[in-house]
Amino acid sequence: MKNLLITFVILLVNSLNICAQKTVTIGILVDQYSENTEPLDAIVSACLQRFRPIILATLTTVLGLIPLYIGGGAMWEPMAITIMIGLLFGTIVTLLFVPSIYSVLYKVDYKNYKFNNKFLK
Numbered sequence: 068m069k070n071l072l073i074t075f076v077i078l079l080v081n082s083l084n085i086c087a088q089k090t091v092t093i094g095i096l097v098d099q100y101s102e103n104t105e106p107l108d109a110i111v112s113a114c115l116q117r118f119r120p121i122i123l124a125t126l127t128t129v130l131g132l133i134p135l136y137i138g139g140g141a142m143w144e145p146m147a148i149t150i151m152i153g154l155l156f157g158t159i160v161t162l163l164f165v166p167s168i169y170s171v172l173y174k175v176d177y178k179n180y181k182f183n184n185k186f187l188k
Contacts, residue, residue, distance in 0.1 A: 071128065072157035075121050079165050082113035106175050108183055114166050125158045 129151045136147035170177070 071124065071154065072161065075117075075124070075158065075161045076165055079113065079117045079121070079161060080169065082117050106173065107177060107180050110166055110170060110175060111182065114162070118162065121158060121161060125154055128154055 132147045132151050135143050136151070139147055169175075
């Protein structure tokens with residue numbers, strides 16, 4: 068569980084860094100950002116791009132643990148519940164607090180920010 072959450076955070080922060088850089092050299096985000104990418108747009112875009120993979124990985128793991136919860140007996144049921152709740156909590160922390168902390172550390176100001184619809188494509 069810990070490794071999966073750490074992977075989520077690393078992927079999100081890596082996407083934030085790639086989006087924030089003016090020149091993209093590695094990663095899946097090549098060719099998607101131009102030279103005039105604003106830090107605000109980079110954070111929003113990275114969060115939108117990583118949202119679906121993080122949610123899908125979490126849901127598949129949680130759904131995969133349901134049989135262990137149902138038929139696991141006295142020893143495996145608490146473990147399955149603990150992993151499911153921990154993974155759900157860690158996913159929420161990853162998706163909400165990591166971009167917020169990134170914004171605070173890099174002093175990104177959201178005043179007068181207008182969402183760019185090109186990120187929904």
